[in-house]
Amino acid sequence: MNTHSEVAASDDFAATLVRWQRQHGRHDLPWQTGEAYGVWVSEIMLQQTQVQTVIGYYARFMQRFPTLAALAAADEAAVMENWSGLGYYARARNLHRAAREVMTRFGGDFPRTVDDIESLPGIGRSTASAIASFCFGAQAPILDGNVKRVFARVFGIDGFPGTRAIEQRMWALAHELMPARDGGPYTQALMDLGATVCTRNRPRCDACPVADRCVAQAQGRQRELPAPRPARVRPLRLVHALLLRTPDAVLLERRPGQGIWGGLLSLPELAAQTETEAQAEAQRWLAVRGLAADEVQTLPAVSHGFTHFELRLVPLLARLPGATQFAADSTLHWQPLATLATAALPAPVRRLLDAQTRTGHV
């Protein structure tokens, strides 16, 4: 694996990036002090938020908790207050926990080896290596989103970098390319290149120090690499619901406080898997309450994409001729069409009702 030419090529890659970083990279970021506590805080903030936003939060956070000992001594609420607005509070809790672990396990001195750093909560391999190379001169490669993008393009690596196989290949590459010295500047160069030149959209290949050897550039495949996450196949969830109307109102049901659409108003759900079942269930639903509709009409489904599944809502329309004796209870109530606009409805239900009450005969 270590032919002379490959070693030379690796050294050249690193040397080229480090030269470029000296001239065109970022050197004035507030956490570029080589001081482990600040570097660590910035790395955690940068996992979730862009540099421009982090700068302000970082300054305030470091003013409030100037040292690792100060952070460890603070109570969790104070940490959360100063993280407030950044989101992802689990990371703030890990930061706080890790500060306390440094006090107890490492006597207050930030650990200096990748393995010890990685043993702290909220710090994985890549973040540990970044801290070790910036602060302790370690020759430890990182592999974050920026680096994955640079590698995929420069070396023409196909396949989604989130898969085990591609990620292992990239880690191996990261180790091969790691130079014998200048670990910090090289790591910074990779980060800067990914953040400022080899960006996801509209990469500035004319400003890239390794454009001359970039596979994506040569083949015009910058937009295809890295390969995107395969579209996840979201399971289809089919839900039948009763759309019970009078000429000027619609029956809505308050959903439970927990779970999907918690606390919002929606159509009463029918326990049914098929349209036939749903029809029967709708009739039974009405009969139990002493109601009679001329017919129950199955309307076209409305779809709504959730993170984890695709919802297809099939409305079964039943019309009552006029005001009904059927009284509301704690969860069911008649919503006047006139006030529908202000009701707390999930977006797809609102779409459905808007369409139905606009085109339906009132």
Next chain:
DNA sequence: AAACCGGGGTG
């Protein structure tokens, strides 16, 4: 509306 992203949780 979908993509993004390191670490942690889970099966």
Next chain:
DNA sequence: CACCCAGGTTT
């Protein structure tokens, strides 16, 4: 150990 998710923001 391999995969999947949560969580806000950006595109």
